[in-house]
Amino acid sequence: MTSPRHVRRTPAGAAAAQAIPVPVLRRMPGYLQALRQFRTEGLEWVSCTRLAGRLGLDPALARKDFTALDITGKPKTGFPVTGLIRAIESCLGWDNVRDAFLVGAGSLGRALLGYRGFREHGLNIVAAFDTDPGKIGSSLHGTQVLPLSKLAGLARRMRVAIGIIATPAAAAQEVADLMVAGGLRAIWNFAPTSLSIPPEVLVENEDLSRTLAVLSQRLQARRALELEENG
Amino acid sequence: MTSPRHVRRTPAGAAAAQAIPVPVLRRMPGYLQALRQFRTEGLEWVSCTRLAGRLGLDPALARKDFTALDITGKPKTGFPVTGLIRAIESCLGWDNVRDAFLVGAGSLGRALLGYRGFREHGLNIVAAFDTDPGKIGSSLHGTQVLPLSKLAGLARRMRVAIGIIATPAAAAQEVADLMVAGGLRAIWNFAPTSLSIPPEVLVENEDLSRTLAVLSQRLQARRALELEENG
DNA sequence: TCTTAATCGTGAAATTAAGCACGTTAAAAA
DNA sequence: TTTTTAACGTGCTTAATTTCACGATTAAGA
Ligand SMILES: NC(=O)c1ccc[n+]([C@@H]2O[C@H](COP(=O)([O-])OP(=O)(O)OC[C@H]3O[C@@H](n4cnc5c(N)ncnc54)[C@H](O)[C@@H]3O)[C@@H](O)[C@H]2O)c1
Ligand SMILES: NC(=O)c1ccc[n+]([C@@H]2O[C@H](COP(=O)([O-])OP(=O)(O)OC[C@H]3O[C@@H](n4cnc5c(N)ncnc54)[C@H](O)[C@@H]3O)[C@@H](O)[C@H]2O)c1
Numbered sequence: 001m002t003s004p005r006h007v008r009r010t011p012a013g014a015a016a017a018q019a020i021p022v023p024v025l026r027r028m029p030g031y032l033q034a035l036r037q038f039r040t041e042g043l044e045w046v047s048c049t050r051l052a053g054r055l056g057l058d059p060a061l062a063r064k065d066f067t068a069l070d071i072t073g074k075p076k077t078g079f080p081v082t083g084l085i086r087a088i089e090s091c092l093g094w095d096n097v098r099d100a101f102l103v104g105a106g107s108l109g110r111a112l113l114g115y116r117g118f119r120e121h122g123l124n125i126v127a128a129f130d131t132d133p134g135k136i137g138s139s140l141h142g143t144q145v146l147p148l149s150k151l152a153g154l155a156r157r158m159r160v161a162i163g164i165i166a167t168p169a170a171a172a173q174e175v176a177d178l179m180v181a182g183g184l185r186a187i188w189n190f191a192p193t194s195l196s197i198p199p200e201v202l203v204e205n206e207d208l209s210r211t212l213a214v215l216s217q218r219l220q221a222r223r224a225l226e227l228e229e230n231g
Numbered sequence: 232m233t234s235p236r237h238v239r240r241t242p243a244g245a246a247a248a249q250a251i252p253v254p255v256l257r258r259m260p261g262y263l264q265a266l267r268q269f270r271t272e273g274l275e276w277v278s279c280t281r282l283a284g285r286l287g288l289d290p291a292l293a294r295k296d297f298t299a300l301d302i303t304g305k306p307k308t309g310f311p312v313t314g315l316i317r318a319i320e321s322c323l324g325w326d327n328v329r330d331a332f333l334v335g336a337g338s339l340g341r342a343l344l345g346y347r348g349f350r351e352h353g354l355n356i357v358a359a360f361d362t363d364p365g366k367i368g369s370s371l372h373g374t375q376v377l378p379l380s381k382l383a384g385l386a387r388r389m390r391v392a393i394g395i396i397a398t399p400a401a402a403a404q405e406v407a408d409l410m411v412a413g414g415l416r417a418i419w420n421f422a423p424t425s426l427s428i429p430p431e432v433l434v435e436n437e438d439l440s441r442t443l444a445v446l447s448q449r450l451q452a453r454r455a456l457e458l459e460e461n462g
Numbered sequence: 463t464c465t466t467a468a469t470c471g472t473g474a475a476a477t478t479a480a481g482c483a484c485g486t487t488a489a490a491a492a
Numbered sequence: 493t494t495t496t497t498a499a500c501g502t503g504c505t506t507a508a509t510t511t512c513a514c515g516a517t518t519a520a521g522a
Contacts (some may be wrong), residue, residue, distance in 0.1 A: 020448065025441075033423055034425070058481060060502095074488065074500075077500090092447055118443075133481075192260070194285065206442050215435040216352070217322060218324065221251075236503060254508090255509095306517040
C-alpha cells in the first residue's frame with residue numbers, strides 16, 4: 001500500500017539493497033533525541049518541518065533520511081512520533097540489547113561502565129577487562145573487572161559481538177588483536193590511534209580530538225578575523 | 232619561492248580566505264597522531280603515500296588537506312615530520328594553551344578532568360563547576376569544583392573562552408545560557424541534546440551515540456546478510 | 463652527467479551529499 | 493461538498509568532497 005517500488009534497506013528486505021550512508025546514520029540519534037522530547041511533551045504526530053527545525057536541519061533532508069526507514073508519513077500530518085522512534089531504533093538495531101566487552105577500566109572506562117544511556121542504544125556492557133592487578137577482581141557499577149587474558153575465551157563462550165577499547169593508545173592494537181581472536185564482530189575504539197583490523201571486523205573510532213580540532217581551529221580563525229577588523 | 236599564487240588560510244593571511252572544510256579539520260588529528268608515531272620511530276621525512284597509507288587514506292587526499300597548511304613538501308622526499316607536526320598544530324591552534332571551564336563533575340566530567348592528553352591539544356581545564364553541594368569545594372585531579380553560580384563572573388574575569396558541558400541533557404541548555412552570559416566563545420557539548428546558542432558562540436557536539444549508531448547499524452546489516460546467505 | 467624513480471601540486475572528473483521544486487495527498491475549513 | 497492548506501515523496505539541481513591523472517621537481521644511482 002505504501003511506497004510500492006520503494007527499495008527497502010531493512011533486514012527484512014532482500015538482496016542487501018543499498019547501504020545507508022554514514023551521514024544519514026549519524027543524524028539518526030539526533031532525530032531520536034528530539035522525538036523522545038516531543039513524546040514527553042505529549043505530541044503524537046510530528047512533521048519533518050518541526051522535527052528538522054528543532055535540530056537546525058533542512059526538512060527535506062529529514063524526509064530523505066527517513067526513506068531509509070520502514071515507515072511513511074502522512075500528508076498534512078507528518079509522522080507518528082512513537083512509530084518513528086520505533087522505526088529508527090529498529091534501523092539502528094537499538095530495539096534489541098547486545099552484549100559488549102569493555103577493555104581498560106581507567107577513568108574513561110569507568111565512566112562508560114556507569115553510563116545508563118547505553119541501555120537506550122541497545123548496548124549492555126557485561127564485563128570489563130584490564131591488565132592492572134589492582135583493578136582485576138574488583139567490581140565497577142556492578143560489572144566485574146577480569147584479567148585481559150580471559151577475553152578471547154569468554155567472548156567465544158558468551159558470543160559477545162561488540163568490544164570497546166578504553167586503554168591507552170599504546171595498548172590498543174594488542175587489545176584489538178585479542179578481540180579479533182575472540183571472534184568479536186565490531187570494535188568501538190576510544191584510544192586515539194588507528195588500528196589494523198581484518199575487514200570482517202567493523203571498527204569505529206571515537207576520537208574526541210576530531211571534534212576539538214574543529215572547535216579550536218574555528219575559534220582561532222574567528223580571533224584572527226576580529227583582530228584584523230577591530231584592531 | 233614556494234606556492235606563489237596559493238591562497239593562505241593561516242591567521243597571518245589577509246581577508247579570511249576560505250574556511251578550511253570540516254572533513255579536512257577532522258582528519259588533522261589523525262595525521263598528527265601518525266606523525267608523532269613516525270617521529271618516535273626516528274623518521275625525519277615522510278611522504279603522503281606513507282602517511283596516508285598508515286591511516287587508510289588516499290595519498291592525494293592528504294596532499295590536498297595539507298594545502299590548508301603553511302608548509303610545502305619536496306618531490307621525492309615528502310614533508311619534514313617535525314615541520315608538518317608544527318604546521319598542523321599551528322593550524323588547529325594547538326600550539327598555544329587555552330583555558331577552559333568544565334561543567335558537570337560527574338563520571339564523564341571526572342574522566343575529562345583527569346585526561347592528560349588535552350595538553351597536547353592546547354586545552355587546559357582550569358576549573359570545574361557543579362550544582363551538587365556534595366561535590367562543590369572538592370578537588371578533582373587538582374582542579375577545584377566550584378558552584379555553578381560563579382561561572383559567568385569568573386569566566387569574564389579570567390577571560391576563559393572555552394566551556395565544556397558534561398551535565399545531564401536536562402541541564403545542558405541552562406548551563407549553555409550561563410556560558411553565553413559569561414562571554415565564552417566556544418562550547419564543547421557532551422550532553423546528547425541540541426542547544427540553542429547565538430551564532431557568535433561556536434558549538435560542537437560530542438555525541439557518542441552518533442558513532443554507535445553507525446557501528447550497530449552496520450553490524451545488524453551484516454548479520455542480516457549472513458543469515459540470508461548461509462542460513 | 464644523465465637516467466630513473468618517487469613524490470609533489472593541482473586541474474579535471476567522478477562521486478556523494480544536500481537543497482530545491484513540484485505534483486500528490488489527506489486533513490481541516492468554508 | 494468544495495476549497496484551502498500543510499506536508500509528503502521524489503526527481504532534478506547544485507554544492508561539496510574525493511579520486512584520478514599528469515606535468516614538474518628533486519634525490520639517488522648508473
Ligand atoms: N579520560 C578521558 O577523558 C579521555 C578522553 C579522550 C580520550 N581518551 C582515551 O581513552 C583511553 C583511556 O583513557 P583513560 O583516561 O581512561 O586512561 P587511564 O590510564 O585512566 O585508563 C587506562 C586503563 O587501561 C588499562 N590498561 C593499560 N594497558 C592495558 C592493556 N594492555 N590491556 C588492558 N587494559 C590495559 C590500565 O590499567 C587502565 O586501567 C586512552 O587511550 C585515552 O587517550 C580518554
Ligand atoms: N558517562 C558516560 O560515559 C557518558 C557517555 C556518553 C554521554 N554522556 C553524557 O555526558 C553527560 C554527563 O554524563 P555523566 O555520566 O558524567 O553523568 P553524571 O550524572 O555522572 O554527572 C552529571 C554531573 O552533572 C552535575 N549537574 C547536574 N545538573 C547540573 C547543573 N544544572 N549544573 C551543573 N552541574 C550539574 C551533577 O551534579 C553531576 O555531577 C550526560 O549528558 C551524559 O548523557 C556520558
